[in-house]
Amino acid sequence: MLELALHALPRRAARELRGMVEPLDDLYIARSRPDPHASPDDGWWARRCWG
Template sequence: MPRRRPSAVRAATPVRVRPSRHPRPRPRIGRISAGCAADIRRLEHRRFSPGDTDSVFRYWAALAHGPLAHLTRDVDACGIAGCGCDPGYFRDHLEQVLHALPTRSARELRALLHDLDAVILRRARVLPYSSPDVPWWKEWF
């Protein structure tokens, strides 16, 4: 009887995958390093809810690349944080995350935010301006 190839033996054995006892949600923000993702995960464990930074970043990216009407319409904020009617809340949350992260991770995330901010500012064309102490997204939204 001929001997079976090792690949045939391995193919016949079932793969055993152990479920993690403590599944950790990983930030799915694109183009960030594993170290930055770990820092965001630790920060969310201490200060925010898991996955908050990812959802807020995705909202800000959708605002930057979405329809121009979303950038130019008048926004009536209802006062509920995170409901989606006040885009400035999302940018404020990202700013809090940037200030709480270690320097290297904050620099990496700030570079991604800078690109999105540039897209929003380029598409908006006109921004109200009142004070250099107030961030642009608080004046605009």
Template sequence: MPRRRPHALRSALHARRPSRPRHPAIDRLSGSCHAAIARLERESLWPGAVFEAFHRWKAFAHGPQRNLTDIPVAGCSIPECCGAPDADRDVLEAALHRLPRKPALELRVLVSVLDETVLARAVVIPGHPSDQRWWRNW
């Protein structure tokens, strides 16, 4: 019996769906936490939103500035252009409130370490209204 040619075999297979782009994992988070974040991004954010916001917030926390008093927070309101650390922190806060309890706790531990680093370098003005988040008050 003659052997089938590879193209004949491939044509008989079903068409493959293109795979979703995968984002690198956030260090020290469990697989179930990554799955919950991916589910949240599919349902209410965009793919990679939490990963991108976390890594930009981490880069901001460990950035070269000695103190954060002279950084324009608003910029041009395009995070990819001027960098808007307050927008990144808003995405993380939204994710922390929308995730289930255990994944939110895992992510909150990592974000709180970065928050402490930012607060050590920022000047937070306590006289602002309490409805604003602390990362918008420097």
């Protein structure tokens, strides 16, 4: 949903939202790992797994 919002919002609002979302994305990436079984058609966040 956030990805859709980032593309639908006006540039300034999208930039503000991106500033809040990017640190959370970075944290998610740091605490997860790539899922070798995930479909490449899924969003990057769906191609990550815990453990």
